[in-house]
Amino acid sequence: MAPGQPGDAERERIAEALLTTAVGGPHGSRRRGRFHTLRVAAVRPLTEDAVEVTFAVPEEVRDEFDYLAGQHVALRAMLDGREVRRSYSLCRAVDAGGGGDGPRTISIAIKRDAGGRFSTWAQTELKVGDAIDVMNPQGSFTSTLADLDGAHVAGIAAGSGITPLMALAATVLARSATSRFTLVYTNRSSLDVMFLDDLSDLKDRYPTRLALHHVLSREQRTAPLLSGRLDEPRLRRILDDLVLPDTVDEWFLCGPFPLVQLCRDTLADLGVDSAHVRYELFTPADGPRDEPPAGGPVHIAEDEPVTRIDFTLDGQSQSVDSPVAARESILTAALRVRPDVPFACAGGVCGTCRARLLQGSVTMTENYALEPDELERGYVLTCQSHPTSDAVVVDYDV
Numbered sequence: 001m002a003p004g005q006p007g008d009a010e011r012e013r014i015a016e017a018l019l020t021t022a023v024g025g026p027h028g029s030r031r032r033g034r035f036h037t038l039r040v041a042a043v044r045p046l047t048e049d050a051v052e053v054t055f056a057v058p059e060e061v062r063d064e065f066d067y068l069a070g071q072h073v074a075l076r077a078m079l080d081g082r083e084v085r086r087s088y089s090l091c092r093a094v095d096a097g098g099g100g101d102g103p104r105t106i107s108i109a110i111k112r113d114a115g116g117r118f119s120t121w122a123q124t125e126l127k128v129g130d131a132i133d134v135m136n137p138q139g140s141f142t143s144t145l146a147d148l149d150g151a152h153v154a155g156i157a158a159g160s161g162i163t164p165l166m167a168l169a170a171t172v173l174a175r176s177a178t179s180r181f182t183l184v185y186t187n188r189s190s191l192d193v194m195f196l197d198d199l200s201d202l203k204d205r206y207p208t209r210l211a212l213h214h215v216l217s218r219e220q221r222t223a224p225l226l227s228g229r230l231d232e233p234r235l236r237r238i239l240d241d242l243v244l245p246d247t248v249d250e251w252f253l254c255g256p257f258p259l260v261q262l263c264r265d266t267l268a269d270l271g272v273d274s275a276h277v278r279y280e281l282f283t284p285a286d287g288p289r290d291e292p293p294a295g296g297p298v299h300i301a302e303d304e305p306v307t308r309i310d311f312t313l314d315g316q317s318q319s320v321d322s323p324v325a326a327r328e329s330i331l332t333a334a335l336r337v338r339p340d341v342p343f344a345c346a347g348g349v350c351g352t353c354r355a356r357l358l359q360g361s362v363t364m365t366e367n368y369a370l371e372p373d374e375l376e377r378g379y380v381l382t383c384q385s386h387p388t389s390d391a392v393v394v395d396y397d398v
């Protein structure tokens with residue numbers, strides 16, 4: 001055991017306390033990310049540049065793929081000799097692909113990003129029968145409502161941001177006969193609308209409980225309010241006339257950073273408590289990151305100052321020295337000695353690299369994934385955490 005690292009009893013106490021929190025409500029549990037090889041069971045075109053990909057989940061790993069509506073999985077592939085990982089939200093209602101003992105299938109939707117490495121590859125290359133590494137579901141873009149009876153949940157999505165909201169809307173509506181969901185979904189034109197038929201099927205199924213508002217920025221709709229860019233004046237009018245913020249118990253926002261920021265600011269201005277507003281970004285605010293370094297060896301001179309990083313993963317404690325001058329993240333250093341340290345985006349948005357800081361201090365460059373209560377409990381994103389003390393101790397298991 002590293003000096004100052006908590007003993008087994010203390011670790012068990014922390015783990016138990018966290019587990020109690022995680023299962024205290026129906027949502028919000030986090031588990032350590034692990035890849036499993038799944039086979040593609042179906043590929044369904046959604047628009048000209050988006051596909052739904054369904055994976056078969058073998059019985060032996062079904063419990064690992066149990067998920068909460070709003071969570072995502074990371075996919076891993078070797079492209080041009082380099083490992084690439086990308087996250088994709090699960091789009092089907094929880095329970096839709098299973099029989100109670102974990103889902104038999106899981107589905108994601110991938111929209112091709114112009115010039116994007118993974119999404120272009122997935123769109124053109126992924127075929128039924130292919131095997132690909134898929135991480136078990138992660139993320140906390142999930143409902144915190146303990147009781148959905150009579151609840152009104154609202155979602156605002158743009159483009160591929162609809163994917164987690166499809167799962168959330170279908171699950172919220174299916175789980176209670178008295179819940180309501182209002183969805184505002186913005187796209188350029190009707191040709192860009194992902195899940196167009198699935199959304200109208202959902203509307204047919206829940207005509208009075210689902211309110212669905214498509215906003216098209218470059219196509220004229222019958223209602224002028226729903227035609228044009230979703231800027232602040234239009235958003236305010238949609239909220240006032242169609243969503244009625246005072247009646248909403250929980251909000252979900254998913255889309256590009258400027259839209260999510262606009263929605264958060266506007267809701268705050270309307271007096272909505274930020275504790276009821278959950279959001280997810282698909283890319284960091286300042287754009288995509290390069291793939292993280294593969295954790296290769298670094299040369300450390302004899303008298304060079306280093307930070308000692310102790311971490312625990314799967315009950316195994318390990319140490320790695322990181323040259324202070326290198327300003328490495330904990331993740332980059334840890335990957336040097338444990339290639340299975342969990343991560344996906346390496347940009348502070350997906351939360352897969354989360355660990356609890358038990359000792360020492362760090363600065364986090366970005367955080368779009370951890371909730372305030374997680375920060376208070378000492379969680380950090382290791383892909384964004386740079387030690388500011390001589391030694392740090394983190395635990396990926398709690």
Ligand SMILES: Cc1cc2nc3c(=O)[nH]c(=O)nc-3n(C[C@H](O)[C@H](O)[C@H](O)COP(=O)(O)OP(=O)(O)OC[C@H]3O[C@@H](n4cnc5c(N)ncnc54)[C@H](O)[C@@H]3O)c2cc1C
Binds near residue numbers: 087109115164
């Ligand atoms: C939690 C989470 C959930 C997600 N869910 C979904 C989902 O459900 N559906 C979905 O489609 N996507 C989702 N994403 C986004 C997804 O993970 C990928 O980021 C997306 O598919 C683009 O990946 P790519 O490899 O194709 O593009 P990248 O190669 O990463 O490039 C992205 C864009 O940036 C440009 N670019 C790349 N490098 C640079 C650079 N150095 N400078 C300037 N521009 C550059 C590219 O041309 C491209 O337009 C999610 C992301 C997260 C974090």
Ligand code: FES
Binds near residue numbers: 382
């Ligand atoms: S790997 Fe995505 S937040 Fe760190």
